[in-house]
Each structure stands twice: as C-alpha cells, then as structure tokens.
Amino acid sequence: MSILDADDGGDLAGALAALQSDEEGELSLHDGSRVAVIGGGPAGSLFSYFLLQMAENVGLEIEINIFEPRHFTHRGAAGCNHCGGVVSESLVQTLAAEGVNLPPKVVQRGIECYALNQDVGTVEIATPLNEKRIAAVYRGNGPRQSEPLEFIGFDRYVQDLAEQKGARIVRKLVSGLQRLGGGIRVLCPDGSGGDFDLAVVATGVNSHFLEGVDGLEIGYSGPETRKAFLCEFPLGRKEIENRLGAALQIFLLDMPGLKFAGLIPKGDLATMCVIGENIDEQLIEAFLEAPEVKRCFPDGSVPPHICHCFPRVNTRSAVKPFADRIVMIGDTGTTRLYKDGIGGAYRTAKAAARTVMFSGISEDDFRQHYWPTCEKIESDNNIGRFLFAVTRQVQKWRFLRRAVLNMTAAEQRRATGPRRMSSVLWDVFTGSAPYKEVLLNTFHPAYVATLTWHIMLSLVIGVFSFGSRGQR
C-alpha cells in the first residue's frame, strides 16, 4: 500500500478542490478535532502530553490517538527504541519543570562522572557543580536475555503519562497516510485507521514509514542518518559498582570510521554505544578488541553481549518537515547531533504542540512557529559538526590526545578553580549545553593558554618517552 493509494488518483481533483475551499480559518484545531500521532516514542508521547495539557488549559476538547504497535513490555530489540539511554541533566530538569518527574523506577542509575578513555590514558571528569545527575534509562523493557526488571522503560513511562492525560493508545502500525479533502486518512495494514484533522509524524528513523511519505508530495525529505551500534553486557550489579561505578566511560580512539563510543552503566548491565561513519561487524570487532576497551571490563576481557542492534542515528535535519495538517517531530524532523536525541524530541514536540494550539495547523503556521526551533537545533548541530571535526584531529594525534588528557587530569586534581577542559568535554558528550556554548568556552583566553601549555608539554614528553603508556 503506498502512502497515496493508486486508486485515490481519480479522486485527487476532488480532494484538491476540497482543499482549496478549505478556508484558512479551518486550518486550526477546534472542539472535537481529531489528532493522529504516528509513533509513540518520546516525541509522539511528549507532543500528546503537551498538546492535551495546553488544550486542558484553554478548555478545548480534542481527541488524540497515538498509533504505536510496540508494547515496550517485550524484552529485547522488538520492545525498544534503541538508544544509549542517557538523559542529560538539563533535560531531567526541564522535564521536571514541565511536571514530568522521572521516578526511580525509570532511572537505572544516576551518572555522576565521566571517564575519558584514550590510548594515552584514562581520566575521570566529575559532574560540574550544582548540576543534577544524569539519568541512565532503558528505552524498552531491558535486553533480550536479561532478568525481568522492576524498572520501567523511559518510552513506556512517557507514553503512560500521555495516556493518563487522555491520549488513546492504538496498538497498531501505520502503513501510510492519505490526504482527503479537509483531513488526513491514517491507514493500517489490517484495514483500520481513521480520518483526522492533523497527522503528527513521530516514527523516528528506525522505521521505513518515511519512505512512503514521498507519495504525499509535500516537499518533505527525511533526515540523513548513519548506522550505529548498541549492545548490552550482563556484568552484574556488583561488578558494575566496583568497576564502573556511576561513571560513564567515553572512548576516543584512533580507529578509521569510528567517532566515539560510550559504555553506560545501568543496573545489572552496561550498554555499549558506538557511533561512527562506517559501522560494520569488522569495526565493532576491532573496537571490542581495543586495549582501552578491554581494560574497562573484569579481567581485562570483553564478555559476550546479550542483545544488540544497529540503529540509525540522525546526522542532518529533514527538509521541510511540515505541510498543511502534517508535521514531523523528533527524529523525523530535527534532532541534536549525536547526543540528547530525547532532548531534541522534547523541544520539537513542545514547539509543534504550541504551534498547533496557538497558531494553527497550516503549512504557514508551522513555517513561522515550528520551523525556527528546528533551525536553531540544526545551526547548533553545524557547530557540533565542527567540534567533532576538531575532536577527530585530537584523536588522530597522540600529542594532542595527551595534552587534552593532562589538562583535564590537572583540572580534576585541583579542588577549586575553573575546569575549562573538563566542562568542554562534559558538554560535548552529555548534551547538557548547546554546541555553541561549548565552542564559546573554547575561545576563552585562559582555555587557549592552558591548552597550548599542555600541548607543548605533551610534545616534549612525547619526544623523550617514546612508547610509554599514560597514567591511569
């Protein structure tokens, strides 16, 4: 079934006429309006939650159907929206301010520090002061072969919130959308679905749903994505506490095709997340063989993992993620580069909900009130891309790696005083701050001066002690 069924062709003229007769004023929600949200991941659920809250505040009666076939109760990849599960502290705080408090049963572990692993050594970076701890969550119901948890997954939690606010969860896959005069028809493979005033696409990028959207001819083109890798290691709670503690391990290795990787401690398991340009089985194998990785594990060897997937991660924003009565949010629109995707989902969901409620559901409404949020995220991503290019250079040159390591280590050893390198690294990898702030930080004269000092030092050490291993 294509998104615009062939047999609809005959009716197209009629549909267009109806559309033209659709007065501007009608392209907004009113009492009794029906909204279809396709996909109940963080973007879809948060959108529904916010829209229902806003509607409640202004006394508007609307109906929201969230189409989501996943139960988030199946263990393993089928019940999961594949991600590292790191929720940044700024998002934890923002969500709390919105009334979404992540309860202990959602948070697998609070992350207190980062450990930066390089060939030249490892250094721990503590959470900058006055910041909440990072939350490590599961998106689904835990890995395939893990013991049942009394924890609940993040996606399930926010979906429940949306449901409590009044959204109806329809446990069905959507196979396509069809434009009808004055509405959007949602099609499900079993023939069900329904007609709606507004369709909110929140299917993420790990679904083929977007392929069908071309047929709608709305000028939308989906985000660019890249293959990533995730897997779970059942290390046991004790071993995790002893070895990883509340530290998130970041790996910056000089390996072609690899950008960075992280090992995130959660309950009885640790999640390994690998991001790069050319992720494939060989790269993963080589990565798991690297000494920097091995030394994080008990007895210095990487145990077998029990669940894995190769999810797609956004690298560039979608083009024109909106049209009359249609808006794409979360990963299907724009999200933050390589970090804080859930934060991106939150921001686009909120912006879309606000537009729908207070401006309207026409293409123009979305362009004026929704798109700026996406643009802001994307221009910050451009800075992010630059920062990653710099990081790449650091990864390539041993003396640079050593300089960064030493500067950070020196900062961490000090009880007081500014920790500029630490906070740059922290921000790049946690997603706490926009990339722009990170960049501005690096322009600080003190930062530049200290780094230069460490680079020179590192060059000198490099010359005199060839091949010696860095400190631990």
Place this chain on the structure above:
Amino acid sequence: MTSSARCKTDRIYAEQAEKLPPCRTGCPGGADVRGWIGVIAQREKSGLPADEAYRRAWEIIVDRNPFPSVMGRICPHPCEDGCNRVDKDGAVSINAMERFIGDWAIERAWALPVMDEGPQAESIGVIGAGPAGLSFAYQMARRGYSVHVYEASDTPGGMLRHGIPAYRLPEDILAAEIARIVAVGVELHLASRIGGDLSLAKLRERHDALFLGIGAQRARRLGIPGEDGPGVWTGTEYLGRKKNGQPIDLGRKVAVIGGGNTAIDAARSARRDGAEVVLVYRRSRDEMPAADHEIEDALVEKVGIECLAAPVEIRRNDGHVRTLIVQKMELGELDASGRRRPVPIGGKQTEMEVDSVITAVSQEPEWDRLDQEAPDGARMESRLWAGGDALGLGTASIAIAQGRLAAETMQAELRGLPAPQPLSDHTVQTGQVKLDYYDGQERVQRAHIPTAQWLSQPDMEVDRTITREAFEGEAGRCLSCGLCFGCQQCWMYCNPSGYTRLETVGPGMYFSFDPEKCEGCGKCIEICPSGYLAPSE
C-alpha cells in the same frame, strides 16, 4: 561480513519459515484451516472480491474434504481443541465457519474442482458409499479415472445417511454434497451388495484397483440373558429404520445402553418419539466417548443418564420387555485404553422398569460377508486398499482422510510417482504466537433454534448456520499461526531493509527476505505475531 565476526556474537539471523498450525495437526484430515480462513480474512489486502475469496476458500477445503457442509455440522472438531486463540478469548469457531461456507457453496451449486491430469485408462471399483468410499471415489474421479461405487443400500451416504439423525444432519445437505461427487464422474451402483452373487473376486476381474469402504455395520452384542427377542434393538437398527420411514414403537420407557455417539443419537431420537429415556453407561460421565456438546444437548432434552451401571439381564413378561437389571460399578485400575476399568460393586444390583432396550455398544465390520480376512492396515495389496470404519470405529473425518490418502497413494503407484509426503510436524506453540498483538474479540455464539422447539419439531435441525457477518468476524479472529499475514512490522522495523514488498500479495506472500542484508538483531523474529519468522539454523 566475515563468518568469524558472526560467530563471536549474539547475532540471531532471521528466516521466513512456515510452520504447521495446531488446527491443522489437530484435524484428522489435515485440513488446511489456516489456508482457507486466511483467504477470507486477508481478502482485502490481497485485493480479492468477497465472492472470489469465498470460492477460493471453499476450493481449498474440498481439495481434501468434499463434505464441508456435512462436516460443518457433525464433526467433533478436534481442530478447535488446540487452536492458539483458546488462550486469548476462545478458539476460532472453525467448525461453524466450515458449515457456513459449505452451505454457501450448495446455495450457489458450485461444482467440485477437477484436476487436469486425466483421463486415465484404469477402471477403479469402490465398495461402500459411506464417507470413506465417496471420498476415495471423488479423489480418483477428479484425477481422471473411471470410478464405480457399489453400495448395498438403495441410498448412498453410509452412516451419515442411515445413522446420524435429521435433527443433526438434514438429508438435503448430505444429498447435495453427494450429488456433487457423482457429478465429477462417479458411477453409483445402488442396491448392489458385494459378496454372494457379485463376489469380491468378480470385482477384482472387472477393475484394475479396488477400495473397500464397507464401514462397521454389525452391532456388537451385550452377551446378557434376554438380549434376543422382541423389544430389544440395536442403535443403528433403530436409527436406520426411523430415517427410512419404518419407525419402531419403543413404548413409554426406554433404556439405551452405551455412551458413544450412537447411544446419544438413539436416546435423543427416542425422546423425539415421546419416550422417557435413560442412558445406561458402565463408566463415569468423563469417560463417555460421545462429544461433550452432544451429551449436554441430551441433558437439555431431559435424557436421564445412569453412569457406572452395567446391564446384566433383560426380563420379559408376556413377551414384552419389562425390566432391565443393572449392576452398579466403580472405577478401578487403568485399562489398555488408558481409562479406568469399571468393576462391579458386590451385591449392588437394581431393577429398572422399561418397555424396550436399545443397545449401542459398538459396531464391527462384516469382512466375513466378503469372504475376506480382516486386514491389518489400509494397504491390503498393491491395488487393494481399505479405509474408514472398516479399519476400526472412528469418525467421518477419519474416514474421509483415509479415503483421500488411499487415492493419493494409489495414484502415485499407478503413475509411478513418488509417494505422497506426510505433513511435517513443526507445530506452532502458543508461546511462539504473540497473543497480545491481536485485538480481542469474543468467539461467535453457537446458533440454534429455541430449546422449546427441539423436541416439538423432531426433524428440524437444532443448530443454525452462523450469519455472514459472524463468519467474516470469525475469519478475522484467526491468528494465522506460523504464516505471514502481512502485518508489515518486519518490513517497517528492519534497519537494513531486509524485507521487500511483493507485487502480488496473499496469505504467506507479502515480503521477500534477503538473508544477506540481515544484521542479526532478531527484532523481526521478536515482533512477528504469528511465529512465522524464526532464527535461521
């Protein structure tokens, strides 16, 4: 992707692997239940108009069983016992659906599909026009053989015609489904008993191959004093005479001995004749071989049931049956059939006042009338096969299956083809079907005429055919265990695009799968609701 990389990790590579559903393995005839229900349930996805879908579904059924309307009424439907939907909201009502589609075909006078294999030179003879013989005859005739059926009675149908009462199986339904078989090109020789004048030996000369579907016509005896003489009848005798317009006057009070289908049918028929009826059975109710719903209907009709009671003597007065002496029993050790053996309780005998007694404690085949030893299997000689009740008392569904199997094997032998393969035994267990994927929907209620009319309209069929809406609703309840029904989840969620949509779709054919693209995440296997996708070996 190197194989070493693959072996090291937890990769679960997917495979499209059709499995047998429990309904099919439960059916003695191996009916392709999922297949024909799927055509109805997925007709819109496959772009089939309803009429055409119905026709195709019916053709799938009659490929193995030319009696859907009959079986939709009388089959004890073991297919439903194992149905995976039992664990959700009740088995799919397969039997009621079969009846609906069977009646639909009769109303439209659809002809049975023939195969374009014939005509063949060999002439085939069949003894007995019961379900076994007719099933065999149909399967040979549609393969192009000329087939002659010899039937002792002057009407065809065997026990379906002479045993099963009209309130369960109306005559016109049976007649219509038999007429369709005859129309394929079967020559029926009625009132032609084999044995005696027209001997089996003569028949062997006349035909190239023979099938013996003589059923089990001789009633077993109780072996108690008073069994011979007026006022005592066998169940098949009583039922047969009633159906052939020569009813027997049973008097006011009747005891029916036995606990099988024949006993229940005789008891319920006797209630329709206005008699008070007590069923006397030597084991407990749980051991009764009759179908549960038959026993329940008998209770609705106020048939008395006396369990753990064995008849020991029938006494007459003035040549009329007056008393049945009954020995009370209790259950002892397990016997060869796995049921607890009834043993007499010392000194406990009771007298029942009765006007007649019907004995229905089993039947046996009359091989002696053919001057033939009882065979120890279906294949007696290379061109001489037997099937149905002649090989041991069973059900119509077993008889039909044995007739078909004999035909398929004989065809292979005659044409020098490989023998037909048995179905593989890889059955979908409930654990492999993800019940929570499917919407809840209650099983259709049994449709019947008001109970007040059951006895007052003695020849009216008790059960009704379900409505078309109910039929399609039931089709939608089938989980399609072990076969793709196009939920699209594998396609939607497979990151490396392992699945490609097919141009022409239908049950089991929605996507092709490229194992080379698989990244082994196992997602599709985990989400596949029907248990179709599986880890590859």
